[in-house]
Amino acid sequence: MNAPTPLRPSPATIEALTGELTKRYGNRVVTSLAVRQQHAHTTTWLANQPPDIVVLPTTTEEVSEIVRLAAAHRVPLIPFGTGSSLEGHLNAPFGGVSVDTSLMKRLVAVHSEDLDCVVEPGITRKELNEQLRDTGLFFPIDPGADASIGGMVSTRASGTNAVRYGTMRDNVLALTVVTASGEIVRTGSRARKSSAGYDLTRLFVGSEGTLGIITEVTLKLHGIPEAISGGTCSFPSVKDACDAVIATIQSALPVARIELLDEVQVRGVNVYSKLALPETPLLLFEFHGTDAGVREQAERFGEIAAEFGGSGFAFATQAEERSRLWQARHDVYWASLGLRPGAKGVASDVCVPISRLAECLAETKRDIEESGLIAPIAGHVGDGNFHVMPLVMLDDPDEVSRAEDFMHRLVERAIAMEGTCTGEHGVGQGKMKYLAAEHGDAALDLMRTLKRAVDPMNLMNPGKIVA
Numbered sequence: 112m113n114a115p116t117p118l119r120p121s122p123a124t125i126e127a128l129t130g131e132l133t134k135r136y137g138n139r140v141v142t143s144l145a146v147r148q149q150h151a152h153t154t155t156w157l158a159n160q161p162p163d164i165v166v167l168p169t170t171t172e173e174v175s176e177i178v179r180l181a182a183a184h185r186v187p188l189i190p191f192g193t194g195s196s197l198e199g200h201l202n203a204p205f206g207g208v209s210v211d212t213s214l215m216k217r218l219v220a221v222h223s224e225d226l227d228c229v230v231e232p233g234i235t236r237k238e239l240n241e242q243l244r245d246t247g248l249f250f251p252i253d254p255g256a257d258a259s260i261g262g263m264v265s266t267r268a269s270g271t272n273a274v275r276y277g278t279m280r281d282n283v284l285a286l287t288v289v290t291a292s293g294e295i296v297r298t299g300s301r302a303r304k305s306s307a308g309y310d311l312t313r314l315f316v317g318s319e320g321t322l323g324i325i326t327e328v329t330l331k332l333h334g335i336p337e338a339i340s341g342g343t344c345s346f347p348s349v350k351d352a353c354d355a356v357i358a359t360i361q362s363a364l365p366v367a368r369i370e371l372l373d374e375v376q377v378r379g380v381n382v383y384s385k386l387a388l389p390e391t392p393l394l395l396f397e398f399h400g401t402d403a404g405v406r407e408q409a410e411r412f413g414e415i416a417a418e419f420g421g422s423g424f425a426f427a428t429q430a431e432e433r434s435r436l437w438q439a440r441h442d443v444y445w446a447s448l449g450l451r452p453g454a455k456g457v458a459s460d461v462c463v464p465i466s467r468l469a470e471c472l473a474e475t476k477r478d479i480e481e482s483g484l485i486a487p488i489a490g491h492v493g494d495g496n497f498h499v500m501p502l503v504m505l506d507d508p509d510e511v512s513r514a515e516d517f518m519h520r521l522v523e524r525a526i527a528m529e530g531t532c533t534g535e536h537g538v539g540q541g542k543m544k545y546l547a548a549e550h551g552d553a554a555l556d557l558m559r560t561l562k563r564a565v566d567p568m569n570l571m572n573p574g575k576i577v578a
Contacts, residue, residue: 113578114562114569117205120186125163125206128184132166132177132208139167139214150191150209152202155457156505157541160202162189162209169214171287171295171326178324179293181208187570190320192262193235195254197458198539200266200319204574210324212261218242219327226332227284227301232261232325248332251276254535255441261325266537267317271440274360274493275367275399276333278535280316287327288315291566301329314561319537320572322565340405341368341397341433342426344416345389349373349476349488352392353469355419356492360465364411368397369493370440373476376447376487383446384439389423394492395440397433443489447500451485454502459518459541461525462496462534471528472497475521482517484510496534523548538576546577 120128132140141147147161163186168174181188187207194201203209216234223246230239235257240249252263253270262268264286269278276282285299298311315322346352352371359366372380372393381388396412398405413424427433439446448456463471472488479486479499490497499521501514522532522545532538532545547555558577562569569578 113559114566114573116578117185117187117207117569117573119206120163120184124184124186128180128186128208129164131180132164135176136166136168136173139169141165141167147209149194150189150201150211152196152199152540154195154197155199155541156455156503157199157202160204162203163206165191165209165211167211167214171289174210174289174324174326175293175295177208177210178289178291182291182293182568182570185568185570187573188324189572190261190265190324192233192259192265193257195256195258196262196266196539197536198533198541200537200539200572200575202540202574204540207570212259212324212326215326221246221248222301223248225301226334227329228332229327229329230260231327232264233259235259236263243332247335249335250282250330251333252279252282253441255444260328260330264316264325264328265319267535269491269494269496269535271368271370271437271491273491273496274369275365280313282331283312283316283328284331285329286312286315286325288323288325290323291568291571295326296323299329317537319539319575321562321576322571324571336399338402338405339367339397339399339430339433340409340426341395341436342409342424343388343436344394344396344413344421344425345423346392346394346416347420349392350469350473351419351421352394353472353492355394355416355421357465357468358415358418359412360493362411362415364408364415365398365400366396366408366412366493367399368395368437370395371488371490371492371497372440372443373488375450375485376443376489379446379450379487380439380443383449384435384442386435386439394421395436440489443487444500447487447502450487451502453504454485455505456500457503457514457518458498458500458536459521460496460498460534460536461521461530461532462494463525463528463530465495467528467530468492468495468497471524471530474524475499478517478520482513484514484517486517491534494534495530540575543576543578
C-alpha cells in the first residue's frame with residue numbers, strides 16, 4: 112500500500128502559509144517564479160516542477176518550525192542543497208515548500224583527535240575541506256559537483272575516492288533530522304561503532320529527503336596523505352582498460368582513485384580542459400600513502416596495465432598537474448556538452464560487480480553504436496560504477512525515443528548482471544520504475560511501510576523513490 116497521494120495546495124492555502132512564513136522569516140521567504148524554478152529540477156530532460164514557496168532557514172529549530180507550519184496546512188516539503196542532483200529529486204510534483212539549507216553551512220566542531228567533525232547540511236564539500244586544511248585532515252567523498260553535504264547524505268553520494276574511502280554510507284557517523292511531525296531526532300553518536308538499537312543513521316542516508324530534513328551531520332575524517340602519486344594510462348579498448356582495473360582490484364592493490372574515460376569522453380575533455388591526452392580509452396589513477404608505498408604501488412599498477420595493452424604511462428608528479436587532471440575529470444559533464452552544441456545531456460549511472468564491469472561496458476559501447484547515439488562514458492570503475500550521458504536533440508522525437516530505449520536497456524543490463532540501477536545519482540523520479548525489478552515487491556513494500564510510518568501524510572518530498 113502506497114502512502115496517500117498529497118493534494119496540491121490551493122492558492123488560498125499557499126497564500127496563508129506564505130504569510131505565516133514571511134511573518135517569521137521575512138525576506139528569507141521567496142515566491143518569485145524564477146527562484147522557484149531554480150529550486151526545481153533543471154539538469155536533465157525531466158520537466159521542471161517548481162515549488163510554491165522557497166524558504167531559507169538558518170537553524171535546526173527554524174527547520175522544525177517550518178515543517179510544523181507546512182504540515183498544519185498539509186503542504187509538501189522538498190529539501191534543497193545546491194541543486195546538482197540528476198534524477199528529479201528537487202521537483203515539486205504536488206507543489207509545496209522548498210527548504211533551502213544553503214545558509215546552514217557552519218563547520219560546527221572538529222574533533223581532530225577522533226578524526227571526525229560536525230557540520231550543517233548546506234556546507235559544500237570544497238568549503239569543508241578548505242576549512243579543514245590547517246588541521247591536517249580532509250573529507251574524501253568527492254562527487255563531480257561541489258555538492259552540499261546534506262545533499263550528499265540524502266543521495267548516498269560517492270565519487271572518485273570511493274574505491275578507497277567508501278561512500279557517504281561509510282563516512283556518516285550521526286545525523287540530526289527533522290521528521291515530518293517537526294520532531295528533532297538525533298541518530299547515532301560520535302562512537303565508531305554501536306549495537307544500540309536500529310541503525311537510524313543508515314535509514315536516513317540515501318532516503319532523498321523522503322523521511323525527513325537533515326540539519327546536522329557528523330562525518331568521519333581522514334589524514335591528508337603523506338604522499339600522493341597519480342597519472343594516466345591509455346588502452347586499446349574500453350574492455351582492456353576495465354580488465355586492467357579488475358586485475359588491479361583483485362590483486363588488492365590499495366588504489367585511491369581509478370577512473371575511466373572512453374575515447375569519446377577524452378575528446379571532449381581535451382577540448383574543454385585544454386589537455387592533449389591520447390584520444391583512446393584512458394585510466395586516471397592515484398595512490399595515497401608514504402613516498403615509498405605510493406612509488407611501489409604505481410610501479411605495480413604499471414606492470415598490470417602493460418599486461419592489458421596499457422601504454423603512455425605518465426605520472427603527474429606535481430600537485431598542480433594532478434589537480435588539473437582531476438578537475439578535468441570532474442568537468443566531464445560540461446566537456447560532454449561541447450561535443451554536440453545544442454544537445455541536452457541526459458546523465459545516468461549504473462553499478463555492477465567489479466567482475467562484470469568489462470562485460471557490461473563492452474555491451475554498453477556496442478549498444479550506443481547500434482543506437483546511433485553520441486554518448487560519452489566516464490566511470491568510477493574501481494567500484495564498478497560508470498556514467499553514460501547521451502547527447503540528445505530534444506526536438507527530434509526519433510532521437511529522443513532511441514535515447515530513452517537505450518537508457519532502459521542500460522539499467523536492465525546492469526540489474527541482470529546483479530548490479531543496481533544507480534550507483535550514486537539516486538532514484539528521485541527518474542529511476543523509480545526500476546526499483547521493483549532490482550529489489551523485488553516484498554522489499555519495495557517494506558520501504559513503503561517505513562515511509563508511511565515516518566511520514567503518514569506523505570509530505571516529505573512526495574513522488575520520489577516509493578511514491
